[in-house]
Amino acid sequence: MGRKSGETVAFITLALIQVLVSDAVEIKPSKNPAAVGDTLTLSLSPSTSFQSGSWAVGESQILTWLGAQQAVFPSHSGRASVDVLTGALTLSSVKVTDSGVYIVQSTDPQLKANTSITVLEAVSNVTVKATQTSLMESNSSAVITCSVSSGSSPTFLWMNGSSEVTASDRVQLTDGNSTLTITNMTRYDQGPFRCHAFNLVSNGISDSVNFTIIYGPDNMALTVNGQNTTSFTAGSNLTMLCSAQSNPPAQLQWAFKGELTNTSGPLWELLGVTKDQSGPYSCLAFNNRTNMNSMITMNILIARSSEQTVSVWLLPLLLLTGLLL
Template structure:
């Protein structure tokens, strides 16, 4: 008698184990995942099974239960949820973002339990940028750009500067799930154009571009004369001195000679028919009224006597000597008479 009871218990145990094992083999297959807001999704069991009863729940919240041909839908899902009483497949309509979660089906005939995580996302539209301030001074201010969408969920963000992707660095910081870009102590190379790309598993969108106005300089000044690096010129030459400075807004330029300001402004100083007395240091002084910064560059110009004048100076003693010799020869002839 005891042996029969033991055998019966083993048979029941094996049956239960087979039921649990079959449970592990069954999976839930959504008709789409992620699913789109407003659409309908069907959660089917694979491989297909025949269920006479069971229930569906999401994150511990019951959706519906069924027994034979009868099914009962819980509040919050009335009119949206239904089950195929034969296969146990759940159909959920008019999806919302809040329908995302872990869906679970359980049945006692046969013994079954399976789950799947369903994501419901909203398509992205109207990606926009907001800038805290657009007029910045180099190395003195930080630029903050925020990216937002009017519609969309499960968002990820990517930032572009022109055709290059912006990545985190010492001066580049991302906050609020990468939806905000902060550039610390902006440089002249941080002007943009910046744009934001927002995307989720079903859609994407790109904002219009924005630029920072970064004021900088004046610095990296250069001074050339007649387009050359030469500093020695002949008397009588015409000189065009060009002064350049990296500056935004453009720097105000003032010229100086031998430490004194001259009545000349702008990028060009022109001198005509120069003489040796115009040799000396020429300076270009730059001022940026936005950054309140000054800079200058100086070059020393030497004006040499012209070659014609030097030749005349060299020939003059020879001519005088020749004249004196002729004069002597004349006197000698006179006395010979």
């Protein structure tokens, strides 16, 4: 009875020692996740001296060692080695299939530890493609897709210039964010749009996509001599400047008192204006892509100069004075 009790105690003690040793030792990977092609080292912490042991990944044996001798299994031939003193495993040119749970075991000292390793393929050749790049404002939708030629589980992020593109009423991100759709395109959605693709070991960025948005004409402006005033004296030179927001640039035509003139373009110059040139001046804008037009009108008053006014009042007086003399 005493012998059995002693054996039981010894067995429990041995089991506790094994558990304690297993819990006390950790596997420290040199990197995790690792990229395809990397060299990966799995070290034990704290450092321990070994007489023998083995490494496996899942159910597949990698290698075993006894003293200074080690034997590598065919599945890892030429890619795996162990430091027979510390038990550290080194894997070269790792592959995605090297991902898994790595287990180290030893009977001298008694231990067993494991860790999970992930190997990812690096992202490369990030490209974007748009269904079309010339779009009509408010009536068109843009669809851009992003893809990579290689890369494990990439995450996609879109940028418009320096700003991140996020989902909204007009913006949809689908297919794991790899597809960007913008509805009711506006003139402010020209871009440049870029796609960032990345995973835990790498990242890449695409070339930019720019959109040509057809819009206008609208937001017209008309100035005379660069001023806001509409009253000028006779004899003045007037330079009228017309502008409109439009893409492509609007065709501009001038009209006076509702009648088209032979003057086109953004500038109309009038030299030495007279009083009978008072009236409404209009600038008409037309976009031949949108087939839309717009107009702005300014009523200009040409008044007699102060010298002319004085002369008119002085003339009867001078005549009367002459007669008296």
